[in-house]
Amino acid sequence: MNLPNSLTLVRIFLVPPLVVVLLTRVRDFELWGVLILLGAAVTDWLDGYFARRRQQITPLGVLLDPIADKLLISAAFIALVELGLAPAWMVVIVVGRELAVQGLRTIATAEGFAVAVSDLGKVKMVLQVCAASLLLLASRFPDLHLVGTVALWLVVFFALVSAVRYFAEFWRTLGRRSKQRPGPLMILRPQKKEDVAAQ
Numbered sequence: 789m790n791l792p793n794s795l796t797l798v799r800i801f802l803v804p805p806l807v808v809v810l811l812t813r814v815r816d817f818e819l820w821g822v823l824i825l826l827g828a829a830v831t832d833w834l835d836g837y838f839a840r841r842r843q844q845i846t847p848l849g850v851l852l853d854p855i856a857d858k859l860l861i862s863a864a865f866i867a868l869v870e871l872g873l874a875p876a877w878m879v880v881i882v883v884g885r886e887l888a889v890q891g892l893r894t895i896a897t898a899e900g901f902a903v904a905v906s907d908l909g910k911v912k913m914v915l916q917v918c919a920a921s922l923l924l925l926a927s928r929f930p931d932l933h934l935v936g937t938v939a940l941w942l943v944v945f946f947a948l949v950s951a952v953r954y955f956a957e958f959w960r961t962l963g964r965r966s967k968q969r970p971g972p973l974m975i976l977r978p979q980k981k982e983d984v985a986a987q
Contacts, residue, residue, distance in 0.1 A: 790844045795835035799828045799856040803863050810867040810924075818924045821864075825924075828860050829917050854893070857913065858886040864920045873923045878944050882916070885947040889954055901961055912946040919943045 789797075806824045809817050835853065839845045862883045868874035922936030 790846065790849075791842070792835040792839035792844050793846065793849045793852065795831045795838070796849060796852045796856050799831045799835075799860060800852070802828050802831075803859050806860070807863050807867060810864075811870060813871075818928045821867075821924045822921045825860075825864060825917055825921050832857065854890065858890055861913075861916050861920070862886055865916075868920060868923055871927070873927055874940060878940060881944050882947050885951045888951060892954055892958055896958060896961075899962060899965060901965060912943065912950055915939060915943045915946060 802824055806821060806828075808814075809820045809824065814820065832853075835849070839849060865874060865879045865882050869876045869879050919936060919939035919942070922932050922939050926933040926936045
C-alpha cells in the first residue's frame with residue numbers, strides 16, 4: 789500500500805478515538821477532539837499532496853478518501869449533538885447531505901460517469917472542520933460560541949447549495965448519457981485528489 793492510501797487509512801482509524809474522546813468526556817476532551825480533527829485535516833491534505841507529487845492516485849485511494857472524510861465529519865457532528873453543542877436538525881442536514889452525495893457518486897459510477905466536484909464542496913469541507921473545532925472549543929471558551937454557531941450555519945448553507953448542484957449535474961449528465969450509446973467511464977472534467985476529498 790502506498791503512502792497516500794496509508795494516510796487515508798490513518799484518517800479512518802482516527803474516527804473511533806474521536807468518538808471515544810468526545811462521548812466519554814475525558815479530561816480536556818474539547819482540546820483532544822480539536823487536535824484529532826486538525827490531525828485528520830492535515831492527513832487529508834498530505835495524502836492528496838503525495839498522491840499528486842508521486843503520481844500515486846489509485847482507484848483504492850479515490851474510493852477511500854471521500855469515505856474517510858465523510859466518516860470523520862459525520863462522527864464529529866453526531867458527537868456534537870450528544871454533547872449538546874449543536875442542534876440535531878442542523879446535523880441531520882449535514883450528515884444526510886454527506887450520505888446522499890456519497891450515494892449519488894456510487895450511482896453515477898454504476899451508470900458510467902462521475903459528477904464533477906464544485907468549489908462549494910471544497911469550501912464546505914474546510915468549514916466543517918472549522919465549525920466542529922470552534923463548537924468544541926466554545927464549551928471551554930464561551931466567547932467562541934457565536935463564531936462557532938455562525939460557522940455551523942455556513943456549513944448547513946453550503947451543504948444544501950452544493951447538494952442541489954451535485955444532483956442537478958447528475959440529472960443533466962444522466963439525461964445526456966441516456967441519449968448516447970453506452971461507453972466507457974466518462975469523467976466530466978479531470979479530477980484531482982483534493983477535489984474528490986472535498987466532496
